Amino acid sequence: MVEPPRGFTGEGFFTMKLSEAIGLARSNSIWPLPFATSCCGIEFMATMAAHYDLARFGSERLSFSPRQCDLIMVMGTIAKKMAPILRQVYLQMAEPRWVMAVGACASSGGIFDTYSVLQGIDQVIPVDVYVPGCPPRPEAIIDGFMRIQDLVKQEDIRRRNSDEYKHLLNEYGIQ
Ligand code: SF4
Numbered sequence: 153m154v155e156p157p158r159g160f161t162g163e164g165f166f167t168m169k170l171s172e173a174i175g176l177a178r179s180n181s182i183w184p185l186p187f188a189t190s191c192c193g194i195e196f197m198a199t200m201a202a203h204y205d206l207a208r209f210g211s212e213r214l215s216f217s218p219r220q221c222d223l224i225m226v227m228g229t230i231a232k233k234m235a236p237i238l239r240q241v242y243l244q245m246a247e248p249r250w251v252m253a254v255g256a257c258a259s260s261g262g263i264f265d266t267y268s269v270l271q272g273i274d275q276v277i278p279v280d281v282y283v284p285g286c287p288p289r290p291e292a293i294i295d296g297f298m299r300i301q302d303l304v305k306q307e308d309i310r311r312r313n314s315d316e317y318k319h320l321l322n323e324y325g326i327q
Pocket residue numbers: 190191192193227228229255256257258262263285286287288
């Protein structure tokens with residue numbers, strides 16, 4: 153049984169806060185950008201395929217253009233040479249935007265504690281949700297996706313205007 157949205161109901165009407173209605177719509181129509189560089193990307197392919205079917209969450213429409221996506225899912229080892237490119241893609245995303253680090257490599261460099269590998273994408277862009285595992289199973293990716301949905305539902309219409317968010321971006325040198 154699906155929970156009805158929070159709101160006020162009476163005879164012949166249902167009403168709710170505008171910000172919550174927008175959050176509900178946004179959270180069920182997230183367009184992901186898969187930034188897949190290695191093995192974790194294969195798990196994402198399984199997450200999209202018929203058995204796990206991310207379309208159930210309204211997210212079957214992948215976006216390979218940063219301007220038309222809401223969530224960047226970083227999956228795989230990110231070499232230091234790739235870091236500025238990842239950051240550029242993030243900067244090209246329109247607000248509101250969310251970031252998910254999928255797997256050990258994207259979250260922390262994973263087993264590749266070497267001179268050439270970025271030790272976590274949060275060194276160059278802010279991350280909203282980390283998914284552990286090497287690789288995480290599709291269930292774990294879906295769980296991380298649902299945590300993103302929770303954030304999207306709760307965030308105010310103007311996330312970009314909040315002091316907390318501005319402070320976070322300032323720490324990354326992003327205006
Ligand atoms: S976390 Fe493991 S499975 Fe994922 S990209 Fe790194 S090495 Fe591959």
